[in-house]
Amino acid sequence: MPLNLTYRKLPKPALALLMIVAGVAGRILLASAPNVEPVLILSMLAGMLLGGIYALVVPVSIMALSDVYFYFVPYEGMYPAFSILGLAAFVYSGYAFVSLMGGFLMRRRLVWRTRTIAILTTISVPLTIAYDAWTAFGNWLFISAPLGQTLPQVYAMQVPFTLIHVFSSLLFAPILGTTFLAIHTFGVPVPGEAPAEARQDSQ
């Protein structure tokens, strides 16, 4: 007997939860590849597909939940709390900025078209660079400046890391963008009665 599938639209809290789970799992699983991470693109998608309070809830939840893992498991006690909290303020606000910009730039372009994904991917590049410039400044302020390093030195050292981050965004924007835009537009497949017209077609 063939399995009938129908599509069910997800309410915003469920889609937000799905993004948070994907972000936490992705960040932890990709931890060995520095700066390759899905959080930036998921933040953009949260602003773009969900908007409102979700634009802040999704990136902050992903970071907070995965940080609990990182700072209590592999990095326990490695960095002073003051440095971590200071840098975290820049990282969290950076993702919130990316999410709000995703909503601002993409909210009126939500159609199931290649063009939507192409624009999302293109916009992710300057947003990634802006995010890295902001967080590198935070890194300089809380970690590097006390060691005597200047801001230009920190930005010069940041270049290869930002290139990898741009690679990460280019990689994940079409993959996650297509996936979550499809879920947002059509819903998720669930077992159930096929629509009446589909039943008639098959007879």
Added chain:
Amino acid sequence: MRERTKALAFLGVWVLSLGLVLAAVAAVQPARPSPGAPLGADLVIRGEGWTIEYSPARTSNNTAFSLLREANVTFGFELDWVEYGWPYEDVFVTSINGTRNDGSRNLWWQYCVNGAYASQGALHQEVRDGDIVLWVFAPPGGAELCR
């Protein structure tokens, strides 16, 4: 243009842009020193209340880390490090002779060559004939800790 054609065109541009960014990443990474002629160098490891000195007559290990690794194998003291793969291809030393990095006291293993504080990863730092490599467990402090 039909949607399928647009999708294929986007796919092509996407793969090309990923390749270009990867090439740029590879281009900005410094090259690791290639093996050279055997050299003589001095290694000093300064922990909390202890010092290890190693002066091989000739060695082909010509980086700050490979010289430390040679001393580790020769003397048998404990050495622990974290490896970073592509594109960094370097190491972060976390423990020497039982003394482990301690973030709560801001004490870390760092190195200097001829009194100059490290400016790159220990696997990328070339050691030349007659150099003095110092590994020191101290708060990060630039040139001061290299004295």
